[in-house]
Amino acid sequence: MKSRRAFLTALGGLLAGPRFALAQQAERTDRVGWLSTAALRTEPYNLAFVDRLREVGFVEGRNLVIEFRSAQGRIDRLPELARDLAQQNCDVFLSPGTERNLAAIKQASRDTPIVMVAIDYDPVATGHISSLARPGGRITGASLQQTDLAAKRLELLKELLPRAKRIAVFSDTSTAGQLEAVQAGAKRLGVALQVLEFTHAPYDYEGAFAESVRARAEALLVLTSGNFVPARRQIPESAVRHRLPSMYGNAVWADAGGLLSYAPNFSEFYRRAADQVSLIFKGAKPAEMPVEQPTTFELVINLKTAKALGITIVQSLRARADRVIE
Numbered sequence: 001m002k003s004r005r006a007f008l009t010a011l012g013g014l015l016a017g018p019r020f021a022l023a024q025q026a027e028r029t030d031r032v033g034w035l036s037t038a039a040l041r042t043e044p045y046n047l048a049f050v051d052r053l054r055e056v057g058f059v060e061g062r063n064l065v066i067e068f069r070s071a072q073g074r075i076d077r078l079p080e081l082a083r084d085l086a087q088q089n090c091d092v093f094l095s096p097g098t099e100r101n102l103a104a105i106k107q108a109s110r111d112t113p114i115v116m117v118a119i120d121y122d123p124v125a126t127g128h129i130s131s132l133a134r135p136g137g138r139i140t141g142a143s144l145q146q147t148d149l150a151a152k153r154l155e156l157l158k159e160l161l162p163r164a165k166r167i168a169v170f171s172d173t174s175t176a177g178q179l180e181a182v183q184a185g186a187k188r189l190g191v192a193l194q195v196l197e198f199t200h201a202p203y204d205y206e207g208a209f210a211e212s213v214r215a216r217a218e219a220l221l222v223l224t225s226g227n228f229v230p231a232r233r234q235i236p237e238s239a240v241r242h243r244l245p246s247m248y249g250n251a252v253w254a255d256a257g258g259l260l261s262y263a264p265n266f267s268e269f270y271r272r273a274a275d276q277v278s279l280i281f282k283g284a285k286p287a288e289m290p291v292e293q294p295t296t297f298e299l300v301i302n303l304k305t306a307k308a309l310g311i312t313i314v315q316s317l318r319a320r321a322d323r324v325i326e
Helices: 002-027 044-055 075-086 099-108 146-160 176-189 205-214 226-231 234-241 251-255 266-281 303-309 315-320
Strands: 030-036 064-070 092-097 114-118 139-143 166-172 192-198 220-222 246-248 260-263 298-302 323-325
Touching (some): 030 075, 030 099, 092 099, 092 266, 114 266, 139 266, 146 176, 146 315, 166 176, 166 226, 176 192, 192 205, 251 260, 298 303
Parallel strands (some): 030 092, 092 114, 166 220, 220 246, 246 260
Antiparallel strands (some): 260 298
């Protein structure tokens, strides 16, 4: 009888051991410090990041805390918000958007790993990492190659409007590399650019559109900047009102009424960023984690906007469209 009780006691200890270990594991909570230049957490690509973390086992309210801060387009607030995040004992920082976002986080923290989503800058050319294959420090993430894509967007816009001679370009302090690529592309294509520079928030979009009309611009190219995100609906609506066919660097702009977009799948890249965050939670070193790059690009055409503008989409473009909004 004693031996039976001893056996049951030992068995109970063995069974309790894994439960105790699991309870200890469940008590661990990982923390992400997420600094956004302008976007809200409700943007589709931001939701994709959180969804992917959930899929790989990191769930808010259970074993994950997300400290989200948005500058809401006020770039001057980034250092202050980064310093706040640095006080939150985060295990990893997420830095999507502009280079100034990444710079603010680097300045505010010393050792915490950073996962970037480099929307409008080249992280190698700007010196933030050693190479895409081996970043070599505490930063990894994704680079969306927007500098190269900007010139391609101009080409597509010219293909749609072969007679266009002047194209307005919305640019700001975050898009210098893109603007250089577009200016070089414009020379090859034989088009003049009317560059409208936005330097201080809040941006005067209506004033810029009025200037474009006065200069007789025939189309609009909006360079890709996180600072333009708060006007994601305002800019396409104004473009239609001023009869300007418009091109963007994110499909959500076409969904909001823009005529064309050509870009990597942003939601997919934010999901990849979530995978990298999860690996860092598990002990991976950013220095050894290759930076992700896009391999496919999506051309989205909004036929409703084309109809409103009285534009017929040439067959060469429509045949290459990955998605058509009707």
